[in-house]
Structures are given as structure tokens and as C-alpha cells.
Amino acid sequence: MKTSTLSRALVLGAASVPALTAVSCDKMPERKPNVIFILMDDAGYGDFGCYGQTRIETPNIDSLAARGIRFTDMYSAAPLSSPARCGLLTGMHTGHAQIRANDEMTARGDVWNHEAMLRDSTLEGQAPLKAGTPTLGSVMRQGGYRTAMIGKWGVGGPATESTPNKMGFDEYFGCICQRQAHCYYPPFLWENDRRIYLDNELLPPGTPLDEGADPLDPHSYDKYTQQTYSPDIMYDRVLRFVNENRERPFFLMWTTPIPHSPMQAPDEMVQYYVEKFGDEAPIEGKGYFPSRWPHATYAAMITYFDRQVGGLVAELKRLGIWDDTIIVVTSDNGPASNSCSSTEWFQSAHPFRSGKGWGKSSLREGGIRMPFIVAWG
Template sequence: MKRNSSLNLLLVTILLITSSCKREELRYRQPNIVFILADDLGYAELGAYGQQKIETPNIDGLASNGIRFTDFYCGSPVCAPSRGVLLTGKHSGHAYVRINDEMGATKKNWDFREVIKDPGLEGQRPIPDTIVTIGELMQQAGYRTACVGKWGLGGPLTEGHPNKQGFDLFYGDMCQRQGHNYYNLHLWKNDQQVLLDNEYTPVWTPLDKGSDPHDPASYEKYTSNEYAPDLMLDESLRFIEQNKENPFFLYFAPILPHAPLQVPAGSEFLSYYEELFGEEEPYLGQKGYFPNRTPHATYAAMVSYLDMQVGKLIEKLKQEGLYENTVIMFTSDNGPTFNGGTDSPFFDSAKPFKSEWGWGKGFLREGGIRVPLIVSWPGVVAPGTQTGHPFAFWDVMPTLNEIAGLKNKVDTDGTSFLPTLKGEEQKQKEFLYWEFPMKAYSGQQAVRMGNWKGYRSEMNEGNLTIQLFNLKTDPQEQVDLAAEHPEIVQQIEGIMKKEHVRSEVHPFPAID
């Protein structure tokens, strides 16, 4: 009996020593990095940024445990170019992808049954394999890398494939068009199609003729069996579990809360918001995408669904003993949208900025490019802090490069904001620059320099006049001060000229 007690004591001692060694090893290894990129989430659609109608307790908790950036900007006001800026560290005057380039998408590209037969119909303009991405940098640093969610920078048969751009694992929608139905027919796992058990409903299918828009049964065809965001989250949780012994970089890019308005039937979030908001006027598809019986409740439910997914990622990291050594960054690819029944003004989605058409997604106004950034890093980032230093997507690459411990100099337009995360003195950026030549949005340029914002619009129609706004006193960009400060306008014009490099694939005739 005494011998058994001694043996048990020895085993317990060994386990304690082993556990202690593992904790020490985890403490000194490179931190894991989880970068979460929401889709079309507005600056003020989180409780931590002032949202009053939608509840986001998990993301708000992330802000309470970390740092909140008040003056952070995306790479571009629409999806693909913004993601390209993020992943390559080049602002839109130097980036390869500068617009949502569908490369001649036709009716056939939008028929998702045809796309399954011919993967060559999928994808936007691919980034060349010669361009170094964040994924490739993380691989150089010894990280296992994954991109889960929406890609948008090249189809499955191109050099823009995520597996060729630094990601050991890809799972999700390689083509942006596929994300226009949350009950799609397939996803991709690396180079393999993953067929889903869903009924096919073409994008923009209207209600059946003569159906009652107030009857829930009229909308049954807009939901099916497998909800893509659920599958994407499950794959992310698996990646964390399978790579817990090694440092990993998870780029989690869910399609939430981008239109169309779709949540699983019977969602507790949907029921909650339907009761909270009461009777609504149905959205009948006037601004594209699928109709929806309770558009406000559904959109709020989608944001809360995203928040729930963030909570599950955090919970998984804690379960695996990884949370204390993980950097979590949460942001959005651009400002809130104007279509699909989302109704940004109802939620005041970009407060204090304007968010309706012309001011949110698609435009270089503050509502279109100012986005939330929350960073949590236990033991490094002081909980409950915030910073007003202006940063943008192209600053993420040098920051992650430094966090990963790489000493190499990266070819980027960005500046590492690691000093800000550590609470140290941060070098001030002289300016931030954007350009957006996309025809559907008339061609735009913008510069932020201190509190000054210079903005040009309708450039494709020949307008080169620069408007000037003081963001400190006029965050909604209503009072043009250009005539009062010609010297500031001249400086901004010089930046616009200097930072634009002609693109062979996305020319900008107004300034080339």
C-alpha cells in the first residue's frame, strides 16, 4: 500500500513537472495569431464602438481585455482590393488589385451549378505568385497557416489560389460571388470541392408571384440544410486543435454580415431581434439579393451570429490552453453596405460618420473606410485601453512580421504598430493614402494627414477638385475648407500625385 502511494506521488510529481515545462515552453514560443476579418461590418456595429440596437458581448469583451483603435482604416472601400492591401502590405496606389475585378463575369459565372462543373468560372483577378503575402511571411517564421472564409483574390485554377499564397489550409469561398448565398452548393478545401447538402436557389430569386410577403412560408426557399458560416467556424476550430503544439496563424474571414440577409431558420438571435424590433416592413429585393420578411431583425441576428463565432474561437483557445499566448485581431474589410435590405441608417452603422449610399461601402468617405480594430494579447496589451493613432490595413503586415520575430525587412507601405500594442512610444504616420478607380463608384482619391482629410470624387467624369475636411471638428465631412487652406490642399495634392503608381491591370485614366 505504501509502495502504491509513493508511486502515485511520483506520477503526480512527473505530471506537474511536465505540465509546468509545457507552460514555460508555451510562454516563450512565438505567439499564435488569429486575425478575424468581418465582411461589410460598419465602424459602429459593435457595442464597443457605440452600437445601441445590436448586441455583441464577445467582441466587446475582447475590447475590454485589449486595445481599441478609434482611427483605423481598411485598405479599400470594397472587398477584394481591401483584402489585397491587407495581405500584401501595399496601399491602393501601389497594390496589384485595386477594384472588385470579376474579369468578365457572365450569367454562367453566376449559375452555381455550372461553376461546380467548371471551376474555371470561379474567382476574381488573382494576385501574382511573385507578390509576398502575410501568409508567406508567417510560413517563413515557422507558423502553420490557414485562411478560412472568403478569399476573393484568385480562383481555384489560378496562381492566386490561397495554397500558392502562403496558406497551408484553405477552406471556404474562393470566389466572392459564392458568398452571395449562405446556403451555397459547394465550398473549397484546398484544391478539392466540398459539395454541400443544399437546394439550389439562384442569387436574386424573387418571391413567388402572388405569395404573401408577411407569411414566413413565402421565404422557405431562401434557407436550406448547411449554413456556410457554421462549416467555416468548425474548420477553424479543427485547425486550432490540430495545430496546438505549434505556433499558428489563422486568418478567419467569415462572410458575415455581408448581404444577403440569411440566418438559419429558428435561430435564437433571429427570434430575439424579431421580438425586440416588432413588426417590420418586408424587404422585397429592391436593392438586390434575396427578399427577407424581417430585414432589421435578420441583419442584427447576422452580426450577433458573427459575435457568437468569435466567442467560440476564444473559448476554444482557452480550452486548449492557448489563449494566454495568442494575439487576436478583429476588424472589417470595409464600411457598411447600402444594399440587400441591410439599412445602415437604421442601425447608424458608421456613427459618428454617415453610412448611406455615397458615404459607406464603395466610397472613400470615413463611413466607407474607417473600421473597428480590436487587439487582444494577454500580458502584452493593457486591458481596456484605446488609441487614436491613425493606422490602416497596410500596417498589419509589418506588425505581424515583428510579432512573429522575423528580422527581415518587408517590402511594404506600412509601419508596425507593435509599439502601440505594447504601450510604448509610437512613431506618427505622416499620411494615409487611398485610390479607387472602379467605374461603378466614379473614381476617387483620399488622403488623411493629421486631422485633415482630402477627398476627390467623380474623377472618371473629369473632376479633379480636392475637397478638404477637418475630421476633428467635422467627422461627417460636411464643410469644405479647401478655399480657406490652399497650402494644405497643395500638400495633399502632392501626396496624391506621389503615391499613385500606374497600374497595368486597373488603370486610372484621370491621373495616369
């Protein structure tokens, strides 16, 4: 099905919920439907089975596509995270949007120093939206919805007027700063306007293997796996929000950092794909973290998240609100090409090219044409 840009379609749908009835039955239910908007980070058009992926298993997302609508011509507002999220949240194309790049606001100080950022929260975050900017969150709240975002924000920092709670979301949990999302075992996340410290030690992105470590020995990578995997605690908050608001209409944006670099996933799932793909060469992951099995780990991240989507669907059915809930699955921009990238091997932008200059950061199809699935009960 063809449609207009992702951002415009969503703002129109948020302003008037009946705009989404095409994915449902002939008439609206008595209560407003819940809306769960799942935004992945750097997932490509071809990263899912329902879009032609043959190496990565995504049965739950494929099931949503089979029972709903799988869009083929949906476009992001921009090929980078912050401007894409700005366009999505506000409905503005990049000619009118307030944020047009990944602006880390380096005039504040050493913003790329994760130790400094841990000490000083004013170094967190990217360029903000202007105070009072209408967003999907504020429009849905005005429409009578309880609103929440769980995951990555990326359009403002804790010291600005552009935090999720000030931009229409009643509840927030996740990483406000996208630089913090460059590690899946962070020392803290944000719950509304305060930090929640986790049982992880700070390990700054870019930390290499120990000197003299054997890159072929899996144990050389042990320090990159800590106690709390951030996608797990975000998923727990998703389920909690759904349970707490099951009696009233809610709008939830689940903005997972998966599968953005670095390559980090639970070992059980990684080993599943090591057996499936066979051995492979490790990577240094410059700027992020090394990985013993980068292809297997990329696939593991996506399949692991797919299982969480399946768990959410099961919970909606258990609560008796599955038929009252619209689920959207998409990505902010196309697949990355960096020191961790496996996207050319997976043909993550298929049928378009992946790789440097063709996916993320590019205005070619691989950078801006998005997977987009809408299912209703």
C-alpha cells in the same frame, strides 16, 4: 489609439511578431504567440457595442476590446472587398497594389450565372495576385507558423496562380469566389484545391419569392433556408484547425462573409431580434434574396458571429493556449447600401454617415475607417 493604415501595420506586425507586444505583457513568452486574424465582411465602424452600437448585441467582441486595445483610427486600403483584401494581404496601398477594383473578369464567360459557375470552376474567382506575391500568409509561414485561411478569399480563382494554398496558406476552407459568398447556403465550398459539396441545392442570388406568395407570411421565405449554413461549417473548421495545431504556433485568418448581403441567419436568433425590435416591413432584396425581417436578420447575423467568437475564446481557454494567442477583429470595408441594407437604421458607420455614397464603395470615413480590436490573453 491612433495608428497607420491597417495593411501596413499588419505586414509590419507579421514580419516581426514583437511589434504586437503593445497589447500584451512586458516581455515576450518563450514560444511565439498564435495569431488569429478575424476579418468580417462589410461590418461598419459602428456595428459593435464597444464602438457605440446600441441595437446589436456583441458581448464577446466587446469583451476582447475591454481587455485589449480598441483602435479608433484604423483604415482599410480600399472601400471594396477585393482591393481591400489585396492591400491587407500584401501591405500595398492602392497606388502600388495589383488589384484596385472588384474585377470579376467577365471576359471568361457568363461569370454571374451561378448554374454555369457550378458546372465550370474556371468561372469562379476575381482578378488574381501575381504568382509569388508575398502575403501575410507567406511571411508568417517563413516565420515558423502553420498558416490557414477559413472563409472568403476574393483575390483569384481556382484556375489561377492566386489561390490561398499558392499564396502562403497551408490550409484553406471556404468560398474562393466572392460571388459564391452571396448565399449563405451554397452548394459547395473549397477545401484547399478541391470542392466539398454540401447538402444544399443551388438557389441563385436574385431568386424572388414564388409567384403569388404573401410577403408578410414567414413561410413564404422557407426556400431560402436550407441544410448547411456556411458560417457554421466554417466555424467548425476554425475549431478543428486550432485543436490540430495547439502544440505549435499558428496563424489563422478567419475571413467570415458575415454580415455581407443577403440577409440570412438562423431563425432562433432572428426571432430574438424580432421580439426586441418589433415587426417590420419585408424587403425584396433585389440581386440577393428577400427577407421578412431585414433589420432583425442583420442584427442576428452579427450577434450569431459574435457568439462564435465567444466559442473560439472558450476553446482557446480549454486548450490552455488562450494566454499564447493574439486575436484581431476588424472588417474589410465599411457598411453596404443595397437592396438588403439596414445599415442606415443601425447607423453602422457611426459617428459617420451610412448609406449610399457614405459607406462601402466610398472613400468617406464610413467606407474606409474600420473597427480594429487587438487582444492578447
